[in-house]
Amino acid sequence: PHGATELACGLVPPAALLAGFVANARALWKRIRWELVLLSLIFILAMIPTAGVFRWSFRWLPLFHLVLALCAAEASALFSAKQRRFAAALMLVLMLVFIIASFLLRTAGDQLFPLAWFYLGLVFAWAVIESLPSNFLHEWTPAAVTFAALLATYLCLSTNCGVPKYNLAQSLLKPQPLDPQRLYFSVYPPPENFYRVEAKPGPVGQIVRPGSTSMWAGLRFLNGYSPIRPAGVAREFVSAIHGEVDLSLAEWLLQQQAGEEGLLKRIGIDGIIVAREFNFAPQPAGEWELAIESDEGRVFHRRGNAIATVRSVNFFGQNSVAHVSD
Incomplete structure (x- = not known):
């Protein structure tokens, strides 16, 4: 909804780096060529899924911002007053071009304004200060504009954009009506679609315990929330995040x-929870x-009675299951 506005990086770093290449391309390349290689690599990684917790590529953005700021600082150190x-001026022109392009390409979204007005005001103030005779403001303006731009981004854009909210009651701190001695396997639909407040405004989770809400009451569940997904459960049960x-x-x-x-018996599961959205039940019914x-x-x-805690298990049945009897 906000079209990667966070990549603005406080406005100053992109403009400073671009201006540096226009004005001092050869000297700048000699000075920060390895930093630029790193910046390009992170830029590519931020657009593709990678391994582990970085499968969400936006997690590369803090490092991208940091390297970009360092490169921009090196470029600014080479600037004369005219540069x-x-x-x-380059940043002011780019801002106008991007705003016009967002309307032409229909990518403006609902949050372009008033954020764009803040950005334009900051860039205009930066250009005015740079046009004044040399004074102490010239040294502080880039940092001030960067801080103000990031603050405006934080104030104008929702900090909870696209993240579902759930009505989780305090009763989830208690195990009832479930049995803490049993190991449960819970079958429920994707919580972000079925249990968010827009879909179910009332309290949810007392039975199915989505995500890791089971841990709040000391209940034992086979499946739960994990951004990196435990390898064994994720592989054998195709569990999602x-x-x-x-x-x-x-x-x-x-x-x-x-x-x-x-x-399920060999793993030690002696409790199964099936959400109301599904109509199947564990078989055989007599068990x-x-x-x-x-x-x-x-x-x-x-x-x-509840099954004793399992210490080890072999999915292929080659070894016997060890039980704790004391």
Whole structure:
């Protein structure tokens, strides 16, 4: 919705670096060529998915901003008074071009204004100060404009843009009505679509415990929130970031692997939660009992006492399962 406005980097660094290449290209390249290589590499990484927690490429942006600021500082150090005025004028022209282009390409969005007015005012003030006779303001203006531009970005753009909100009640701090002695496998739809306040304004999660809300009450769940996803669970159960598992796989597990010799029993799962949106149940029916039913979902418990804690498990059945008996 705000078209990567954060890449403005406080307005001054991009303008200073561009002006540096126009005015002192050869000297600037000799001075910061390796920094520019690093900047280009980070720029590419910020546009593609990478490994681990950096699969969300926006996490490269802080480093991009830092390297860009360092490169711009080196470029500014080479400026004469005339070149500083050129940098300010260049930024003013670029701002006007970008605003016009955003309207022509229909990428302005709902938040272009008043942010664009703040940016234009800052750049105009920068250009005016640079046109004045040399004084102490020349040294402080780039830093002041950068700070003011970033502050305007923070004030004008939502800090919670696109992030879902959930109505999570204080009752989630208590385990009831679930059993803390059991290991649960919860089957629920993507929370960001089905449990956000726009979809369900009332309290959610007392039964299905989406994400990591189970941990608040000391409950034991196989699946939960993880931005990097635990390798074993993610691979075997195709679980997503918020803990929801692949629906077809979940149905197969409950229908084919919930019995005495099934995978769920070998893992130690003796509780299954199925959200109200789904109509399947664990099989065979004689091994499970419906313990709880509410508007949010159904809770099934394996008949008998809770299974002892499992210390190790082998998915391929080559080794016996070790139980803790004391």
